[in-house]
Amino acid sequence: MLHVAKKTEQTHPVVITVRAPDSTGLVAGIAGAVAQAQGNILDVGQHSDVDSNWFGCRLEVDPSVDAALLGEALDELAASRGLTWEIHDATERRRIVIVCSKTLHCASDLLARVSIGALLGDVVAVVSDYPDAEALADRHGIAFHHVPAAEDREAQERALGAVLEELDADLVVLARYMRILPAWLTERWAGSMINIHHSFLPAFAGAGPYTRAHERGVKLIGATAHYVTAELDAGPIIAQDVERVSHRDSVEDLIRRGADVERSVLAAAVRLHLENRVMIFGNRTCVFD
Amino acid sequence: MLHVAKKTEQTHPVVITVRAPDSTGLVAGIAGAVAQAQGNILDVGQHSDVDSNWFGCRLEVDPSVDAALLGEALDELAASRGLTWEIHDATERRRIVIVCSKTLHCASDLLARVSIGALLGDVVAVVSDYPDAEALADRHGIAFHHVPAAEDREAQERALGAVLEELDADLVVLARYMRILPAWLTERWAGSMINIHHSFLPAFAGAGPYTRAHERGVKLIGATAHYVTAELDAGPIIAQDVERVSHRDSVEDLIRRGADVERSVLAAAVRLHLENRVMIFGNRTCVFD
């Protein structure tokens, strides 16, 4: 429906994602559609949320599958069972826009990964409210857009929104962007804007998490990558991790140790998203990894 | 085939496990069988090993499924696709025998878990080559069998084998049993005998792993739960975990810290096995958790 695979040089599996109201026989129906299209299922991940009657399914299928036939078979199911589906193949490359402020370890890490081919996407631009990231973008031969703070806060937000539209981003990554986005922007990019928060959410949501973690004397610090929603730091969580700390660690030490967790959690979330391994249901996610 | 569900008081899901030579349409066939039997699939785990053409699948199905119908449908598939299947329901309770020597933290931990209902099985006896575990068994009101070392090593092995047969064990747990078992015994209990080794295998296989870990100056120690095969510490791995250590830790400290990892790794492996989440293929395992 959304995307039919371009069929060139397929060595990676084809990924099929399906969402539907839960009902008996759905897996049988979908697996039958794949069989009809001569596809061999390599991996299945499936989840039913009883409370909301939500069904989600992700299949990896041998690239020899006949995508046109498969699409037809899924369309039939779509009509009878109310499901929506997508087919993704390895030739699909998303347009990623990195948005950051002055702290650059996350942006720098994502660019280092992309530059050695570790992520299935292309970074098309770096956008920032500060000029600091320009040298980093230049070093990777990537466009830089400066959208500075302005007296009129809404003007800056509109400018940012316009840049993202113009760049035709498939995925917006807030890699330590320190401004709160307005609801209209988060809604525009619902499900395709990922933020890294430098704490183990829901602990220490909002500003200054490391200072507050230090004051509270926690023994682990963490980072959380989540889809952005209108409510600050409250969107569906994709990935979290923690790192052991001790009384010896000052706030500066927490910031340094946390930086490593932030970069690996954000990179993991971006990878999972690009590999179509994340599905949102309600305010939660399925992660088929 | 092996086990048809007893249908009383089913609130837990019914678990279906299937093994087969891999072929196109297997998942569709199995899911179709479930649909035929009015079953709703709650969870699917599936794995295909390309190298050995092995296919394994685990489904959780709503307990309202008609198990007799399901069995018939799977039998049809078995004939045409060469698959073998099992159906397990929540009323199934395995007979567990714990075998240990003088170090009792693993045995003690398993009994503590069973006594509060945290494992889907019953410990029917504790067996040991030393008398030390008798008090522990007594405290839990469980039979104790002493199979002491003898001049004739093979006689002791035959005695142990006889005790396990007599107890009609479904699962034998070697909870720090310090004798090497003969091939005939490991083959008799292939796939139903779990050992805990006190290192992160394959590092430090064999005797004295903590002493050797200390000498090598490793920064993490670990534990490995695996099915027992004729080759020492080389069977299919079910679960592993590690714990951070430092230069401050003496061999005694490693033993103490390691004990915690051992008990949690062994308990995890036993739980996964009892919930039919582990499948062996070649010398490896699928763990559907």
Place this chain on the structure above:
Amino acid sequence: MLHVAKKTEQTHPVVITVRAPDSTGLVAGIAGAVAQAQGNILDVGQHSDVDSNWFGCRLEVDPSVDAALLGEALDELAASRGLTWEIHDATERRRIVIVCSKTLHCASDLLARVSIGALLGDVVAVVSDYPDAEALADRHGIAFHHVPAAEDREAQERALGAVLEELDADLVVLARYMRILPAWLTERWAGSMINIHHSFLPAFAGAGPYTRAHERGVKLIGATAHYVTAELDAGPIIAQDVERVSHRDSVEDLIRRGADVERSVLAAAVRLHLENRVMIFGNRTCVFD
């Protein structure tokens, strides 16, 4: 001052803990006192909190040290530098009281550890507002005190306080005790009452943490052991750990997985406390491990 070592059968190190207002030369003074008493320092842990000018130090000294001489030397320093000190040796065994409600995995785990000598202390009683733990206490040959809920909440609190006094507890462990204690009780046991909270504090403080973690869709759950203060779940943290979870885990699964983290975190905190490795400063702790 508080405790002079009994000098019998010392194979474990003697532990010296010192607290003082921070000033230049403190470590030199303390190490000099140990040298004066013919002690060999095996391990030093030290921490200075710049903000509060707090200094804490823990030394492990060879048991051949002359404790009387050492006490004299430290008393001199105490006069001039305002420090307080304690000397602990391996013969010291604290009286532990376990307080629990209906959920028994933590109490059961602590008793299993104590019964195999894994903790430097003796459990003198189990106390509960429910009768459920009595069988557990009996099995270990330990006194059980039932302090049931009453119409008059304060009466129950006074009864609990009286039992703890009568038992002459050195350490009170709240092993999933589900009542909130009044300030007078937490103040009476300040620094010697440890609670396990079933979340990664400060996330999900208060009731029902697993249900709230499930709703929020977190990818890690945790447990926190802390000293109890008048403010609920807000006392100095001793130990924390987390466990990976996924969308597949129901609230019941989180409870089961969390139980393992709770028991190991609580046991770690109790061990650290009994080995005099924890010092409180402000609302935080130093943990010299």
Place this chain on the structure above:
Amino acid sequence: MLHVAKKTEQTHPVVITVRAPDSTGLVAGIAGAVAQAQGNILDVGQHSDVDSNWFGCRLEVDPSVDAALLGEALDELAASRGLTWEIHDATERRRIVIVCSKTLHCASDLLARVSIGALLGDVVAVVSDYPDAEALADRHGIAFHHVPAAEDREAQERALGAVLEELDADLVVLARYMRILPAWLTERWAGSMINIHHSFLPAFAGAGPYTRAHERGVKLIGATAHYVTAELDAGPIIAQDVERVSHRDSVEDLIRRGADVERSVLAAAVRLHLENRVMIFGNRTCVFD
């Protein structure tokens, strides 16, 4: 002795490291020397290895300490107690040389960290037996030296050795360099050459660790950073970490997941070394973190 602090702009602590044959009163002597030089001790780490009678100590001292006086006081102790000492301050910046082959994630990660000031050192060159890293070095404005494989293996080794000498490296980082170094080279850089091995040593030492890990069916993969010695993958371990994997991971997946562990473990080891937190004794390390 080796290095006396340059006293400009000291905001970071001064670090003193001491090694000696163990004897009573050493800590008192060292702490006394610091007190004599008006130094305030901020942190002490100390370790005594009973077996080899080795004593090592690391102190962080307020930068207001009089380094000349301190040096004199330590020299006196050196004469009487046989100790060796070093004083390091924050102005000290080591010359780092990165040596790599075709796999660049570790080199790329180190350069990304250095470029944002996250490591206390300067990368003065990238050296490789392949041309692939040249673009990476260029991007960071860093010299690149190509030392290609040659028919005469020893000639290539001599060429590499000559480049390292010429660069006057303080620290050589083997960031996935795939050639085995001759003993004369590892001995020349003893204690100042760090390698990252892509397994949890001592498991899977040597070539192809991920392939072997996959065959063995391990549930965790790891990485190990260690000082290089003449014996392959057997030098003193500085840092190790692991990552959870499953049956779903192919060898390629292990390589990808492992890459993240490798980069963070190597970066941690380099940071610990540059902050003078690592001391070698025998074939092991103390890490004062």
